[in-house]
Amino acid sequence: MIVAIVVTFFLLTPFSICQGSPSFNQVKNFKNEADNLQTKLNRIVGEYNFAYNEYVEIVCAEKKSEEKLKKLKKELRTREEALNLRLKAIYMHEKLSFLHVLMDSTDFNDFLSRFYVCEKISARDAKVINEAKRLRIEFQKENRDMEVKRIHQRALLDRLSKKQKEMEGKFEKAKTLLSGVEKSPQVKSRIIKGVRIKCFPVANPYAYGNSWLAPRKGHRHQGCDVFAAKGTPCYACVSGRARISHSHNGGKSIYLNGDDGDVFYYMHLNGFAVTDGHVEAGQVIGYVGDTGNARGGACHLHFEVHPKGGKAVNPYPVLRGVG
Ligand SMILES: [Zn+2]
Missing domain, CATH: 1.10.287 (Helix Hairpins)
Structure with missing residues (x-):
């Protein structure tokens, strides 16, 4: 932090x-x-x-x-x-x-x-x-x-x-x-709860809590919300293939298919810094925003972790391990 x-x-x-x-x-x-x-x-x-x-x-x-x-x-x-x-x-x-x-x-x-x-x-x-x-x-x-x-x-x-x-x-x-502080993220390979992650997905300053399974309209929250000012850079938390997407709920989103097989979702972005293709851990891939169903609320990155592309798991301990 x-x-x-x-x-x-x-x-x-x-x-x-x-x-x-x-x-x-x-x-x-x-x-x-x-x-x-x-x-x-x-x-x-x-x-x-x-x-x-x-x-x-x-x-x-x-x-x-x-x-x-x-x-x-x-x-x-x-x-x-x-x-x-x-x-x-x-x-x-x-x-x-x-x-x-x-x-x-x-x-x-x-x-x-x-x-x-x-x-x-x-x-x-x-x-x-x-x-x-x-x-x-x-x-x-x-x-x-x-x-x-x-x-x-x-x-x-x-x-x-x-x-x-x-x-x-x-x-x-x-x-x-x-x-005046250097902006580049600290990239270091760590395995937390079986998930390999190399850096925190949002640049400083940010703040977040454990919002896993919090109530949402018609379902439970499947990720962790990391709050930051609009336009704050989002980093690729691992190296892998980025795929950009637009959806009603997620707004501008990136699906990052890590080289190790784990998949990470970045949602409600204000914009993209990359197009579809391979990215390196620590690379800026997008910017924090309030698109999709986050419109009008506090800007944040909705971050999801899907080990080996399967069901979502709580990202909080994973995030705590790197930020
Ligand atoms: Zn969320």
């Missing part, structure tokens, strides 16, 4: 770049500032992920409520139509003053109650009325619940937008802090 780069910078970067040899205190202050910034970024990303998960859950719950309301509405209409027919029949054949009862009632429930107490109503009619009444109460309750969910959803969107702005501000600050 930032700290690793900072230490590397002061150990390896020619002094000419930083206009003379930095003092021990300068190095210490710089490191402290970078550490503080990284801690804040990690916290913000954690809060953002938490709010986002809650947001997805509420959107899914709202969708279920909408479906339930639709079903209830249909059922209620059928019951009310049946009830109307019965009321008409009672009015026509049993000489009940339908209009009198109707005009005196204050609302639909009152209207039903009036009929319910009417001795002319048979047990079968009472059943129809009770069922319509139950459905209407259920419908009203579901409608209220839905409104609560919508309010909660709006509050979460507000929170997400605040966190996103906070994150963007911190990334800008971190970029300024690291502006």
